[in-house]
Amino acid sequence: MLIKLARLSLWNRRGTVLMTVLSLVISISLLLGIDHLRHEAKNSFTSTVSGTDLIVGARSGQLNLLLYSIFRIGNATANISWETYQRIQRHPQIAWTIPISLGDSHRGYRVVGTNQDYFEFYRYAGQQQLQLAQGVIFDDVYDTVLGSEVATRLGYQLGQEIVLAHGIGQVSFSEHKDKPFTVVGILAPTGTPVDQSVHVSLEGIEAIHIDWQQGAPMPGRRVSAEQALEMDLTPKAITAFLVGLNSRAATFLVQRQINEFRGEPLTAILPGVALAELWQMLSMVERLLLVITVLVLLAGLVGMTTTLLASMKERQREIAILRAVGAHPGTLFWLVQLEVLLITLASLVLAMAVLMVGLWFGQDLLASRYGLFIGLNPIRDSSLQLMGLVLGLALLLGCIPSWLAYRRALTDGLSVRL
Structure with missing residues (x-):
């Protein structure tokens, strides 16, 4: 019941939700893409020559x-x-x-x-x-x-x-x-x-x-x-x-x-020593790209939180009606958290799809121009860990509008100030 209610609530605000999802898809795609390219580039370079002293x-x-x-x-x-x-x-x-x-x-x-x-x-x-x-x-x-x-x-x-x-x-x-x-x-x-x-x-x-x-x-x-x-x-x-x-x-x-x-x-x-020096030189750039991507991701998550906070005032009547039909304040807290979960999961799935399509189109270009042979499957242990981190951060930041919904459920009545 709660899932259906969250889904209908998001559909009712589909315009703002769509923009939020789009923002998250871009930031998550960048995060997963950089992680995938980093691993694949290292594997591509390392596997190029073997047995040469x-x-x-x-x-x-x-x-x-x-x-x-x-x-x-x-x-x-x-x-x-x-x-x-x-x-x-x-x-x-x-x-x-x-x-x-x-x-x-x-x-x-x-x-x-x-x-x-x-x-x-x-x-x-x-x-x-x-x-x-x-x-x-x-x-x-x-x-x-x-x-x-x-x-x-x-x-x-x-x-x-x-x-x-x-x-x-x-x-x-x-x-x-x-x-x-x-x-x-x-x-x-x-x-x-x-x-x-x-x-x-x-x-x-x-x-x-x-x-x-x-x-x-x-x-x-x-x-x-x-x-x-x-x-x-x-x-x-x-x-x-x-x-x-x-x-x-x-x-x-x-x-x-x-x-x-x-x-x-x-x-x-020695090929191995030269490769180690290459990765050492690139490590600073690698970390810088990762930091920039994390900041972009945080900006997307904060934007999602801001959107949910802004929608709280518009949802005062909705909250009041739910309380009138017997919804517990904790139920409203978990309702908002479930909306955050649905938005984040949808963004993760779409981001993975966008990344795979981008890799499919860009694979030949990277190979022909830069000599990098990038696999089309970005799913690995590190990417799953990053996706879990994104989901955890989203739910953590989602506690802010969820707590606000909980507090308003305790204090607001059926009347709505216009």
């Missing part, structure tokens, strides 16, 4: 090296000569290496120049190996293996030809049209930046730049795709390389030796 690049900060080599964010400060790479590769403690050459793109997706070791040794999300959904690994100079998102979003199939572009912009006017690549393989989804990458051989990277200099075609020199195949396509430089060691105990020794390498300035980093 060191990442080596030209001398720079470890965060910059981690971001461009693994997450395809930003650019390298310099390259590593092929001779240096081969010299370090022969280190007795190094079991395998994966060379990476960056700097080109295809319709906004980064091109990764590498070799077959990439598909054999690269691991993600707890030592999972890359798998082909279709086709084979590249074997020819002008072969390419696409990440799952590249193939899906651009509608590419095996055997189709694509043209790479110089630079990493969404639109490029410097394309290697004279040397197209053929799609020979498509990788299975990984939920990492691998899905957004176009993989080609190091020789392919060398071939398309053989008649280029400083980011532009060399005037008066034209080398066809067939002519390039007859030339020496040994890479002159790479951007970075991943390292796997024979023993984890040798990690710091090898890292120090690479950092002190005299041939050219290099930086060797």
